[in-house]
Amino acid sequence: EPEVTQTPSHQVTQMGQEVILRCVPISNHLYFYWYRQILGQKVEFLVSFYNNEISEKSEIFDDQFSVERPDGSNFTLKIRSTKLEDSAMYFCASSDWDLNQPQHFGDGTRLSIL
């Protein structure tokens, strides 16, 4: 069964450094998302991306965050200057051709900021 793949599985970064989280969505999907889950808290929406542009972002997704689809298969989340509070699991998700189709999630990247 097709799946969303994320790399790396664990990223350790010094505070203030830039980090890029990578995702390969399911190949025929058109909508892409990032969510995060701080330890012990809910999964929360960060951003959605369609047709090479951001379609929606949450208040968490400030100027330190950016997303990109650099080629036909990858979808990346960049955090420019990481803070301690950015430590969380980051999940990529994708969905098919419209809003009616469910979102499928990858196994996440655990980001630890030191």
Add this chain to the structure above:
Amino acid sequence: QKEVEQDPGPLSVPEGAIVSLNCTYSNSAFQYFMWYRQYSRKGPELLMYTYSSGNKEDGRFTAQVDKSSKYISLFIRDSQPSDSATYLCAMGGRSGTYKYIFGTGTRLKVLA
């Protein structure tokens, strides 16, 4: 009032029991209702996806939606130790937004 409420558990049941997991929500604009299973250090895995009020069955799993009460349930029949995981409800489909709103998740342990 929180948009989506879910009892975090933990819920411990003996193998073979019927498990009932529930979520309530406050926003009647939600159109789609999902249940995800999340094993430790893994991502949410889609179990059930429903649109309308009523029941949807898939193997040992039944999802139930009651839009009038703003209440959704997931039933697991003949529960197995491999069902031990955190179960997340999620809701979406409001006009103009693609984002899902998740519950806190209920931790389930099925004892052999």
